[in-house]
Amino acid sequence: MQILQVIGLAILGAVLLAFLRQTRSDLAVVLSAALGIVIFLMVVSNLAYFVEVMSDLAAKAGVNRLYLDTVLRVIGVAYLASFGGQVCRDAGEGALATKVELAGKVLILAMSVPLMFALLDLVLRILPS
Amino acid sequence: MGLDLILRIAGVGILVSVLCTILKQQGKEEYSLLVATAGIVVVFIMLLDHIEELLSSVRTVFRLW
Numbered sequence: 001m002q003i004l005q006v007i008g009l010a011i012l013g014a015v016l017l018a019f020l021r022q023t024r025s026d027l028a029v030v031l032s033a034a035l036g037i038v039i040f041l042m043v044v045s046n047l048a049y050f051v052e053v054m055s056d057l058a059a060k061a062g063v064n065r066l067y068l069d070t071v072l073r074v075i076g077v078a079y080l081a082s083f084g085g086q087v088c089r090d091a092g093e094g095a096l097a098t099k100v101e102l103a104g105k106v107l108i109l110a111m112s113v114p115l116m117f118a119l120l121d122l123v124l125r126i127l128p129s
Numbered sequence: 130m131g132l133d134l135i136l137r138i139a140g141v142g143i144l145v146s147v148l149c150t151i152l153k154q155q156g157k158e159e160y161s162l163l164v165a166t167a168g169i170v171v172v173f174i175m176l177l178d179h180i181e182e183l184l185s186s187v188r189t190v191f192r193l194w
Binding site for chain 1: 131145191
């Protein structure tokens, strides 16, 4: 089962990080980032499978592709922003982490504008004008 | 799957820290600094293609751009 690999890798990484942090804390930052990347790469195939199934369902249900694409893009930006923020916070750079998360939030807001317009159009159409 | 990357980075880290302490004992401070920066560069180059792999997989999965 994949979860066993992930847990084994995480424990091994935690031990190595504990050792590295004493002597060379700069390499510990790179190692923790590498651990995050490797663990995500392990589960990305299942994530891709899930996204395929969801988009097929949305296509069958006749949902407009704009909605699902925007939601997927928002999830992607949110994940990347939180990943970058966590790596920066792990390295001790709290201020940098908040900046990265702020950038992520702003980008998500910018991406959700067409969705908001679609919602407003729908509401206006429903209201008896 | 990515175990070799983790072990390689940890190996370089341990090697650099041992070398730095040895060089400090010998009294050669500047060499230990060189070894530290070389270790950082080597580790980061090893990490680069994995970062690229992560970003491209996120891009394709979430159809980012």
